[in-house]
Structures are given as structure tokens and as C-alpha cells.
Amino acid sequence: MTTPQYEEPRYEDHRVQQGFAGGTTIAAAILLLTGGIIGLLQGISAVAKDDLFVVGPQYVYKMDITSWGWIHIVVSIVAIGIAIGMFTGAAWARIAAIIVAALSIILNFLWLPYYPWWSVLVIAIDLVIIWAVATWRTA
Numbered sequence: 127m128t129t130p131q132y133e134e135p136r137y138e139d140h141r142v143q144q145g146f147a148g149g150t151t152i153a154a155a156i157l158l159l160t161g162g163i164i165g166l167l168q169g170i171s172a173v174a175k176d177d178l179f180v181v182g183p184q185y186v187y188k189m190d191i192t193s194w195g196w197i198h199i200v201v202s203i204v205a206i207g208i209a210i211g212m213f214t215g216a217a218w219a220r221i222a223a224i225i226v227a228a229l230s231i232i233l234n235f236l237w238l239p240y241y242p243w244w245s246v247l248v249i250a251i252d253l254v255i256i257w258a259v260a261t262w263r264t265a
Contacts (some may be wrong), residue, residue, distance in 0.1 A: 151220075154258035155212035157251055158223055161230065162205035165248070168241070169198030194237060201226065201233060212259075223259045227252040 172195030205226050211219030231252045234245040 150258045150261070151212065154223065154255045155209045157255050157258075158205055158212065158227070159209035161248060161251055161255075162202045162209060165198050165202035165205065165230070168244070169195045169202060171195070172198065172240075189236075191240070194240065197233065198237075201229060205230065220259050224256050227255040227259075 172191050174195075208219050208222045208226055212223055231249050234248045234252070238245045
């Protein structure tokens, strides 16, 4: 009985995989940029008009809405910078995108009582970003 031989992927297969991975990464950069811009607007609205958001009285992670707004603004500006780095193909941006998306998941979990449906949506988008960036393989 012969042992099966490992077969190198054909050049055409490799190009298709890299094209798909590159497209996925561009999509992740677009999602990160969009999430960053929307998070920035959300933070600005929390700072400018903190009575816009309503929270129940029994929340464990209670914090001033203005403070949450500034946290959203800072994380969003970092996310926008990382998305721009991903568009340029910077290697550091891939690692930073995973870190900032994970931070955004935590931040939006804590933001749940203020804006629950939006927080769940952003958490789902951040999971897609992490998946897209983590599965991209460079040549």
C-alpha cells in the first residue's frame, strides 16, 4: 500500500485564494471604517446631548454618558486610523484591527443598556472583522 503524497496547490488555486483573501480584507477594512465613523458619531452624540440615551437604574457597569461618549470617540478614531492602514496594506494594521475589534466588542457589551440593538449589531460586525482579518493569509 502506498502512502498518499502531499500535492502542492496549483498556482491558479493560490491566486484565487489570495484574491478572495484580499477582497475579504478590503471588506473588513470597509466594515472597520464604517463602524469607526458610526461609533464616532455615536460618541459625539453622547458627549453633546447625554440626555439622548436612557438607561435602566439597575446596571452593574454604570458610567456617566459623557465618559462613555469620549471612550467611543477615542476607540473610533483609532479604528478609523487602522482601517486606513489596512487599505494601504500595512502588516501592523491586521493585528491592530483584531485588537481594536475585540476592544470594540467589550466596549459595546458594556454599552448594551444604553443602546441595545445597535450594540448587538456592532458586536456582530466586529466578529466578522476579526474572522476576515484572521483568515487572511499572505503570500
